[in-house]
Amino acid sequence: METTGNFLFIIALLPFIGALIPGLMIRAGRNATAAFTAMPTAVALILLMTYAPAVLRGEVIQAEVAWLPQLGLSVSFFLDGLGLLFACMILGVGLLITLYARYYLSGEDPVGQFYTYLLLFQGAMLGIVISDNILLLLVFWELTSLSSFLLIGYWKHLPEGRQGARMALAVTGAGGLAMIGGMLILGNIAGSYNLTDILQAGDAIRASEWYMPALILILLGAFTKSAQFPFHFWLPHAMAAPTPVSAYLHSATMVKAGVFLMARMWPVLSGTDAWFYIVATTGLITMVMGALIALFKDDLKALLAFSTVSHLGLLTMLLGFGTQAAAVAAVFHIINHLTFKAALFMTAGIIDHETHTRDIKRLGGLRHLMPITFLIGTIAALSMAGIPLFNGFLSKEMMLEEASHTGWAGSQYAVPVLATIGALLSVAYSFRFIFHVFFGPVRDDYPAKPHDPPFGLWAAPALLVVLVVLIGVMPFIADTVVAAAASAVTGTDLDPHLKIWHGVTPALFMSVAAVAGGALLLMLHRPLDRVWRAAPRPEAKAIFDSLVAGCVSLTRRIIEATHNGAISRYLAIFTAASVLLGVAAFMGGGLVEPTRELLPIPPVIAVGWLMLVVATGCVVVMHHHRFRALVLIGIIGLSISSGFVYLSAPDLALTQISVETVTIMLLLLALHFLPKTTPRVSSTGVKLRDGVIAAAAGLGVGALSFAFMQRDISTISSYHLANSYEGGGGTNVVNVILVDFRGYDTFGEIIVLGIAGMLIYALMQALLDGPSAQRLRNTDYSQDRSKDRHPLMMVVATRVLMPIALLVGTFIFLRGHNQPGGGFVAGLVVAIALLMQYMASGFAWTQARKRIEYHTMIGFGVLIAGLTGVGSWVFGKPFLTSAFTYVHLPPIEEFELATAMLFDLGVFLTVLGAVMLMLYSLSRIARFAGETVNEEPMDYDPASRVDNGPEAR
Amino acid sequence: MELLVASAIGTMTAGGVYLMLRLRTFPVILGLALLSYAVNVFLFSSGRLSIDMSPILSKYSDTSYSDPLPQALVLTAIVISFGMTAVLVMISLGAYLEADNDEIDIEPEITDEDSAT
Structure with a gap:
């Protein structure tokens, strides 16, 4: 029977959708926010429960939607026993x-933010445990690193919070990077990125020569996340987070992600010596070391943090053993650790909340003052110590049992002895938690008067300790869940029977020894503590900090050496590198024989070429005189235009010539406000260096194009030539390509042009609001001003030219589809005609006669072009399919109507609007430069002189 | 003919690069303008040169035509490079008006924070 998995998508999405709500709800109060945060979680949990019966029966629920199938990336989820267990824990x-x-x-904490972060984190965590695709899993994996960063650094006013968050992100993020590599290798070996496929390919993966790199990389990810030695140090520092975060991240979720991953990959990666020695050894070291440090921590949360490190080590070790019984023990301990550790964190939070301190040395005697907390904390701690009738005992017995018959490198005693020591230390710190906090005399110097918290605060830990006791007394209730999860981990059907009494086994003796030794150790705590404090030991934070500082200073040195703010240097390096790469690429290949005959050189063209080359040389030599250089640039542009005419590119010639005009106007306007000469600052050496680079680049490009032009290549142009008339309805192939074949490109290009226009307008606006307006007002530009700013001849000439230019523009536009022309050129021609009015009669006069804002024109242009494209959807054709017909109206000749012309109209309007907006923006600056505004069309109006006659004199 | 076009492209590239490496905004703008000319002609020349073969379809004869695709691409490139030049001009003008000099290189400043560490 196959159950549909569509709810899995909803389950995965719910926390993320829910994360949007708290920020909105926070105005409705904290209760409402909490309630609305709980809602998506609860709904997801209920949906999950609908799958529980099927999963516990051994079914696997799957759901998949392709995302980027080319990369092997799909949004696919699956739910098996292990996933179900973790998902239930998370939710x-x-x-x-x-x-x-x-x-x-x-009340001072931003609760809305907290709940948003919490739900984000929850969603990321949930994604990890139900992802079927390992690429998707990696995405969620990184998301947990990011969202836990936000959570750990939630109290951003505390430096410890910020440092702890950074450290956690650096360590887990680095591990995540390593894991990406490992996962990709794994996916390549298995030939699929789907976990379900990878899990089937265990043999192939273990046999592959890439097994070791993959194993190490993936374990790096898992170890950093699960705080295994030597990456354990971030976890205690993450305790700067609010206690709910610690309880959530560090008991149930984030740190278990690494364990989850090892369990998930267990069927694929385990069973080799490498797995055993790396994973089990690391786990063992972490377990003992974490427990040892925990015993000597005075901060309650630090104690719990290191105990978490220790228990994670235990889980890692069990998974490292690679046996099925150990896997069962690991799964069971995951559940047990969750219940008692979350309860303990919450207890520590309650104590902190009520007494305002977490320092064990300042606590004691709380059992009478906080009886409920005492009860909860004691039960949980006893479970952590592994005392019978609490659930911690059961899984610890199973662990010791497994350890008792595991040999390590030939030694039969190493693992059992160290495991017993770990258990012993664990008993010691658990007892310390109970005795040093709750027992002993009542003190009178607590920072605040302790009392039991409100029900809301102790309800959650109380529920957890109820579970602790229930599982501890009746372990069989966890049978089905453990069986389903352990079967999923091992990939075989397991049916473990959890029970309290296993008979007199080695594990029992080890357990007794641990409890007795732990109690003894606690009695000796005071002298031992003094020894511990006196003994030197490496401080992980200091090492980490110096490592980070080293990286930062190295980066700074590299940056200072390479990015010194000199853009000319970057450009020089860039150009030189391009030339060198080009040469290297050329050396790698070779040239085929030329296939084309060289075209003849007519004398006129040679003259044009000479003009161009000489003008270019002159620009370079005379660029210090900016105005002269500008004139020379004009010569170059015109030479190129004539070249286009000769070389069968009439459209290009038209465009080049009109763009040339506008560019020169633009540069002239800008030059008005810029210095008129460039100072000679470069030394001869620099000039020589630049000259060499420039010559090399010029030679390279010239040689390349010469070689290029002598050889034929196959192109797609024959398609355009063949279909231009029949498909696009035009004989000007260039125009048809622009408005039809590659209309989408053109659409993008006019948008870019429009944006450029807007950008210039915005820049100008920002500029004139700033200090530069002041500067402009104080600069005297009057000496370079003409006496006759709006000369009569020019005014009259431009007025006469205006209608002619508009007519030419219209003509060029209309014939564009079949003859050289089109929207681009027409837009430029009309823009020039309008600009001439600005030049002749001044800004104010022309501005007063402008009816349409240029922004509007750009907007309409883009809109018309876009709508034309969308219009073809109405007829079920792809975007920008053009339609055309021929119309015959009696008085005029037959003419064509094409939707492409509508598109071209959009191009026309955008080009016109953008060009006008650019130049208009520049010329607006003039008003701030203290120029007088002249509303009259010209300075000396002969008409007014005649009218007023003698009075004017 | 090909030699002329290629040498023109080379000359304009060399001139453009040289001006681009100057230290004031205005020569840099001129240099980039020169470079855009060079690039446009280069792109155009990738369609191979031809004379009297405008890509305007003729009803009456079955002649060959020059490659229209590079021409279409260069046409928009010309317009876009104008837009780019305009933005550059505006930025350099703004920089000049704000800072009262038109140098393009920023001297690395030693701030207090840096010297402290």
Whole structure:
């Protein structure tokens, strides 16, 4: 029976959608926010429960939507026993944390943000455990690093919070990067990025020569996330987070992600010596070391943090053993650790909240003052110590049992002894938690008067310790869940029977020894503590900080050496590197024989070429005189235009010549406000260096194009030539390509042009609001001003030319489809005609006669072009398919109507608007430069002189 | 003919690069303008040169035509490079008006924070 998995998408999405709500709801109060945070979590949990029966029966629920199939990336989820267990833990504890945080966080904390981060994190975590595609899993993996960064650094006013968050992000992020590499290798070996396929390919993967790199990279990811030695140090520093975060991230979710991943990959990666020695050894070291440090921590949360490190080590070790029984023990301990550790974190939070301190040395005697907290904390701690009738005992027995018959490199004693020591230390710190906090005399110097918290704060941990006891007394209730999860981990059907009494086994002796030794150790705590404090030991944070500082200073040195702010240097390096790369590429290949005859050189063309080359040389030599250089640039542009005419590119010639005009106008306007000469600052050496680079680039490009032009290549142009008339309805192939074949490109290009226009307008606006307006007003430009700014001849000439230019523009536009012309050229021609009015009669006079804003024109242009494209959808054709017909009206000749012309109209309007907006923006600056505004069309109007006659004199 | 076009492209590239490496905004703008000419002609020349073969379809004869695709691409490139020049001009003008000099290189400043570390 196959159950449909469509709810999985909803389950995965719910937390992310829910994350949007708290920010909105926060105005409705904290209770409402908490309630609305709980809602998506609860709904997801309910949906998950609908799958639970099927999954516990052994079915696997799957759902898939292709995302980027070319990359092997799909949004696919699957739910098996392991996924179900983790998903339940994430959502269930998420609910409890939501409740707890409502009472824990103070009124000054931004609660909305907290819940948003919490849900983001929850969604990321949930994604990890139900992802079927490992690329998708990696995405969620990184998301947990990012969202936990936000959560750990939630109290951003605390430096420890910020540092802890950074450290966590650096360590887990680095591990995540390594894991990406490992996962990609894994996917390549298996030939699929889907976990379900990879899990089937275990043998092939273990046999592959890439197994070791993949294993190490993936384990790096898992170890950093699960705080295994030597990456354990970030976890205690992450305790700067609010306690609900610690309880959530560091008991149930984030740090378990690494364990989850090892469990998930267990069937594929485990079973080799490398796996055993890397994973089990790391786990063992982490377990003992974490427990040892935990014993000597005075901060309650630090104690719990290191105990978490220790327990994660335990889980890692169990998975490293690679046996099925160990896997069962690991799965069971995951559940047990969650229940008691989350409860303990919340207890620590309650104590902190009520007494305002977490320092064990300042606590003690709380059992009478906070009886409920005492009860909860004690049960949870006893479970952590592994005392019978609590769930921690059961899984610890299973762990010791497994350890008792595991040999390590020939030694039968290493693992059992070290595991017993780990258990012993664990008992010691658990007892310390109980005795040094709750027992002992009542003190009178607590920072605040301790009392039990409101129900809302202790409800969540109480529920968890109820579970601790229930599982501890009746372990069989966890049977089905553990069986389903362990079967999923091992890939075989397991049916473990969890029970309290296993008979008199080695594990029992080890357990007894651990409890007795732990109690002894606690009694000796005071002298041992003094020794510990006196003993030297490496401080992980200092090492990490110096490592980071080293990286930062190295980066700074590199940046200072390469990015010194001199853009001319970057350009020089860039050009030189391009030339060298080009030469290198050329050396790698060779040239085929030329296939084309060289065309003859007529004398006129040679003269044009000479003009161009000489003008270019002159620009370079005389660029210090900016105005002269500008004139020379004009010569070059015109030479190129004539070249286009000769070389069968009439459209290009038209465009080049009109763009040339506008460019020169633009540069002239700008030059008005810029210095008129360029100072000679470069030394001869620099000039020589630049000259060499420039000559090399010129030679390279010239040689390349010469070689290029002598050889034929196959092109797609024959298609355009063949279909231009029949498909596009025009004989000017260039125009048909622009408005039809590659209309989409053109559409993008006019948008870019429009944006450029807007950008210039915006820049100008920002400029004139700033200090430069002041500067402009104070600069005296009057000496370069003509006496007759709006000469009569020019005014009259431009007025006469205006209608003619408009007529030419219209003509060029209309014939564009079949003859050289089109929207681009027409737009430029009309723009020039309008600009001439600005030049002749001044800004104010022309501006007063402008009816349409240029922005509007750009907008309409883009809109018309876009709508023309969309219009073809109405007829079920792809975007920008053109349609055309021939119309015959009696008085005039037959003419063509094409939708392409409508598109061209959009091009026309955008080009016109953009060009006008650019030059208009520049000329507006003049008004700020203290120029007088002249509303009259010309300075000396002969008409007024005649009218007024003698009076004017 | 090909030699003329190629040498023109080379000359304009060399001139453009040289001006681009100057230290004031205005020569840099001129240099980039020269470079855009060179690039446009280069792109155009990739369609191979031909004389009297405008890509305007003729009803009456079955002649060959020059490659229209590079021409179409260069046409928009010309217009876009105008837009780019205009933006550059505006930025350099703004920089000049704000800072009262038109140098393009920023001297690395030693701030207090840097010297402290």
